[in-house]
Amino acid sequence: MPADSRRAEHVADTRDALLEAARALFAERGYTAVGTAEIVTRARVTRGALYHHFRDKADLFRAVMRTVAAELAGRLVEEQTARAEESTAGVWDQLRNGIQTYLGACLDGDFQRIVLVDGPAVLGHAAWDALVEEHGLGLLRDWLRQAVDEGQIDALPVDPLARLLAALIAEASLYIARSTDPATAREETGRTLDRVLLGLRPGVGE
Amino acid sequence: MPADSRRAEHVADTRDALLEAARALFAERGYTAVGTAEIVTRARVTRGALYHHFRDKADLFRAVMRTVAAELAGRLVEEQTARAEESTAGVWDQLRNGIQTYLGACLDGDFQRIVLVDGPAVLGHAAWDALVEEHGLGLLRDWLRQAVDEGQIDALPVDPLARLLAALIAEASLYIARSTDPATAREETGRTLDRVLLGLRPGVGE
DNA sequence: TTTCGGGCATACACGTTGTATGTTGGCTGA
DNA sequence: TCAGCCAACATACAACGTGTATGCCCGAAA
Structure with missing residues (x-):
């Protein structure tokens, strides 16, 4: 599992996209007012990706x-x-x-x-x-x-x-x-x- | 509607019971970790009473x-x-x-x-x-x-x-x-x- | 006594979270 | 090179929690 393969880049990219989307939404309207559906939509992924990279919503917030x-x-x-x-x-x-x-x-x-x-x-x-x-x-x-x-x-x-x-x-x-x-x-x-x-x-x- | 009737006392009592129960639970485990069902059970009333006295859960918290x-x-x-x-x-x-x-x-x-x-x-x-x-x-x-x-x-x-x-x-x-x-x-x-x-x-x- | 409304209980509709299951594409070893 | 395997997702589902609509009951006023 090379850490610099194109696939690895994609993995890091989806994770970064989730972080970026969550950050913007959390900062704008607060943690509880933002649902996971909205986050993944903005990140252009699905909730499956979210719960693959993070244990739960609070874990995403921690990151x-x-x-x-x-x-x-x-x-x-x-x-x-x-x-x-x-x-x-x-x-x-x-x-x-x-x-x-x-x-x-x-x-x-x-x-x-x-x-x-x-x-x-x-x-x-x-x-x-x-x-x-x-x-x-x-x-x-x-x-x-x-x-x-x-x-x-x-x-x-x-x-x-x-x-x-x-x-x-x-x-x-x-x-x-x-x-x-x-x-x-x-x-x-x-x-x-x-x-x-x-x-x-x-x-x-x- | 006399403010000191027995009925008025009951009204105030249920409201107080809700405040007391919510306070104990919110203080112990925090706002989001406590559901309204648990609050009304502790106060020995129903969720109907809660939403009659308070607009929503946040309003109860404010009180x-x-x-x-x-x-x-x-x-x-x-x-x-x-x-x-x-x-x-x-x-x-x-x-x-x-x-x-x-x-x-x-x-x-x-x-x-x-x-x-x-x-x-x-x-x-x-x-x-x-x-x-x-x-x-x-x-x-x-x-x-x-x-x-x-x-x-x-x-x-x-x-x-x-x-x-x-x-x-x-x-x-x-x-x-x-x-x-x-x-x-x-x-x-x-x-x-x-x-x-x-x-x-x-x-x-x- | 009848009616009328406040106080509350019940039932339901909706959204949201977390999980379980399915699918795909790339790596890997024989 | 190809069979298989696993990470990385997508999809479907179950559980839960909130808020609202509706109905009932009792006290009070006329």
């Missing part, structure tokens, strides 16, 4: 969420490495800029609906946590740990701090996207987020 | 979430007024204690599953926001506005700040409840939350 989350993670490390080239900035500024980059990435519509809204309800917190852990949360925690180790922010338990900051960013992105005036919402939440981070620098709590 | 959220709001104002009796504390300490009280209230299992996990996915953000606004978020915003007005915390846009803090508290409660060691998780997140708030006091920026 979709994985790709969406991986996309975000990719954008993050991309910006991160790009910024590392001009690496005159210290850990503090790296973290500060990273948070804002994070916020920008979370503004993606697909990401919000699939990962932030439907994800927890569809997958349950265990599976959801596992996906978030490897796509983004781990990165944020690394930044924070480094910042704490170098004394750039106050000594706080890194694990809960990372979770809380991630939730902050997520909520900020939702607030912006749903605002009637996204421009000022972006400015205000960005500023507030930055101010929260600034407040974590050492020497504040007497 | 359940409203009661759960109202419960939390009730506990909050209760603690708040109790603390106001001994009101030597200033606005700052009131806010600080209020946040911790908030956190404690969010630890309720029913609240987490129904309001925080299923709520956004089932109701959509518009209906969800409306419910959260009147049960808790409004209160938090009032505290913050007062704290800002009196110069207890730095001048930040109150509206997004309230949203962000609410998300922070919600995530903290989920983190604690799902932790293998809730005691230390509670201590750590409580401390982190308090530290974030402390960082918002004036005189930290530049």
Whole structure:
């Protein structure tokens, strides 16, 4: 079974078509409002193909969420490495800029609906946590740990701090996207987020 | 149609029974995993009664979430007024204690599953926001506005700040409840939350 | 007492999910 | 090269769950 045969390409193509169709529909109208019939129609296959590639509808959703989350993670490390080239900035500024980059990435519509809204309800917190852990949360925690180790922010338990900051960013992105005036919402939440981070620098709590 | 007749009592009783049964089941296994047949069996009525009192299953969920959220709001104002009796504390300490009280209230299992996990996915953000606004978020915003007005915390846009803090508290409660060691998780997140708030006091920026 | 409507039970129609079964086309070994 | 075999689908079916239409009953008002 050569992995690069034409047949293998077809297999990967149908799977990709399913993922793409499901992603577009899930992002547009939500998990429960989209039936499998609609998905396979858009992907120009049949339900048989769907249930051949995925155990059930939730399993398809998990795969979709994985790709969406991986996309975000990719954008993050991309910006991160790009910024590392001009690496005159210290850990503090790296973290500060990273948070804002994070916020920008979370503004993606697909990401919000699939990962932030439907994800927890569809997958349950265990599976959801596992996906978030490897796509983004781990990165944020690394930044924070480094910042704490170098004394750039106050000594706080890194694990809960990372979770809380991630939730902050997520909520900020939702607030912006749903605002009637996204421009000022972006400015205000960005500023507030930055101010929260600034407040974590050492020497504040007497 | 006297509102206090025996018949009216029966009507209210069946409605309450439906709310109670739905709440228990939704909290235990989530919205989609629970069918209406199971709900009415537990409430010892029929599906006819359910669809007489509520437009559809989502409408029943909305009513359940409203009661759960109202419960939390009730506990909050209760603690708040109790603390106001001994009101030597200033606005700052009131806010600080209020946040911790908030956190404690969010630890309720029913609240987490129904309001925080299923709520956004089932109701959509518009209906969800409306419910959260009147049960808790409004209160938090009032505290913050007062704290800002009196110069207890730095001048930040109150509206997004309230949203962000609410998300922070919600995530903290989920983190604690799902932790293998809730005691230390509670201590750590409580401390982190308090530290974030402390960082918002004036005189930290530049 | 009769009637009238709210409150609820029953029955049905519909869509949706998951599974079981059938079919096809390419790889593979003799 | 060809027989057979299996992955990759397509099709058909069974089970379930929701929402609605219909019917019944009882309390209240006239």
